Amino acid sequence: KVDIATNKAVVSTQSTxxxxxxxxxxxxxxxxxxxxxxxxxxxxxxxYEICVVEGDSDRCSxxxxxxxxxxxxxxxxxxxxxxxxxxxxxxxxxxxDGIE
Numbered sequence: 001k002v003d004i005a006t007n008k009a010v011v012s013t014q015s016t017x018x019x020x021x022x023x024x025x026x027x028x029x030x031x032x033x034x035x036x037x038x039x040x041x042x043x044x045x046x047x048y049e050i051c052v053v054e055g056d057s058d059r060c061s062x063x064x065x066x067x068x069x070x071x072x073x074x075x076x077x078x079x080x081x082x083x084x085x086x087x088x089x090x091x092x093x094x095x096x097d098g099i100e
Contacts, residue, residue, distance in 0.1 A: 023035070023036055024036075039051070039053045039056075039057065039058040040052075040053055040058050044058065044060065045060035046060065046095070048062070048091050048092075048094050048095035049061060049062060049095055050062070050063070050064065050095075062092055062095035062096045063092075064088050064089075064091060064092040064095075066086060066088035066089050066092060067086065067088070070085035070086060071086070074086045074087065076090050078090070
């Protein structure tokens, strides 16, 4: 599909990277091709990070929504003698520290 006024073409996402791109635009005047990533495309964030969509953009976060009432059956003591009230809180700390 070509916009005659701007001489730009809108390209389908399937032909330009599958699930990663939200849409691409080719400018035939200067030969450029620009694609915009979909918010939270696969691989956007690290292993323990959570992708958060904010309007037209996204960001990676370590802010988990962990329950505030700990359950004794979910307590975790790691092999480095760290204590966590839940697996959720442990993953949040791993994310913040950047190490396992």
